[in-house]
Amino acid sequence: MSLTGSYDDANIFAKIVRGEIPSVKIFEDDAVLAFMDAFPQSRGHALVISKTSKARNILEVEPQVLAELAAATQKLARAVTAALKPDGVVVTQFNGAPAGQTVFHLHFHVIPRYEGEALGRHGGGMADIDDLKALAAKISAAL
Ligand code: 5GP
Numbered sequence: 001m002s003l004t005g006s007y008d009d010a011n012i013f014a015k016i017v018r019g020e021i022p023s024v025k026i027f028e029d030d031a032v033l034a035f036m037d038a039f040p041q042s043r044g045h046a047l048v049i050s051k052t053s054k055a056r057n058i059l060e061v062e063p064q065v066l067a068e069l070a071a072a073t074q075k076l077a078r079a080v081t082a083a084l085k086p087d088g089v090v091v092t093q094f095n096g097a098p099a100g101q102t103v104f105h106l107h108f109h110v111i112p113r114y115e116g117e118a119l120g121r122h123g124g125g126m127a128d129i130d131d132l133k134a135l136a137a138k139i140s141a142a143l
Contacts, residue, residue: 003096005104007054013105017051024132026079026139031065032072036132037109041120044084044112044135048072049105056104057095073108075143083142084135086112 008014016023017033024036026046037045050069055061061069077089090111094101102123113119 002098003057003059005056007056008104009054011103011105013049013103013107017049024129024136026076026136027072027143031068034072034076036127036136038126038132039124040127040132041122041124042086042111042113042117044080044086044110044139046076046080046110046136046139048076048108048110053106055106057101057106058093059095061106069106069108073110076139077110079139079142080110080112083138084112087115088113 012021015021016035023033023038026034026036028034028051031051032048033051034046034048037047048069050061050065053061053065055065058066073091077091080086081089090113091108092111093106093108100122111119
């Protein structure tokens with residue numbers, strides 16, 4: 001799927017928003033949801049999505065929703081940093097398959113980086129659910 005096309009209500013993040021598939025949540029309100037990436041590229045890799053918008057990417061998103069997402073991404077990055085004490089943190093998002101996007105519901109990645117630790121592969125192995133729950137609890141406690 002490229003930059004053109006329509007929103008697919010059956011995408012995995014839409015299912016997470018609707019509660020049809022489980023996720024390890026960090027925080028949410030009526031507008032946004034932050035949760036652990038199930039295939040993390042580093043310890044504490046988390047995602048932020050809108051719960052209301054059907055934007056597939058940053059080009060389509062309503063400015064108000066983008067503002068909500070930006071604020072939530074900062075909140076998440078601060079909590080991840082406070083909780084896990086990484087040496088750096090990557091905030092990123094991809095638009096279109098050639099850019100690396102695999103889930104076509106706009107999302108921001110918060111990826112903590114640790115000195116001397118290589119970044120895991122994008123779309124690598126699935127994390128242990130109990131590890132994700134422990135990390136989410138730690139990050140939530142730092143909100
Ligand atoms: P993208 O490649 O579209 O920028 O990022 C999609 C992200 O969603 C990837 O980092 C991938 O690991 C993550 N992901 C894919 N499927 C699931 C899932 O079912 N649950 C969770 N929590 N994350 C997922």
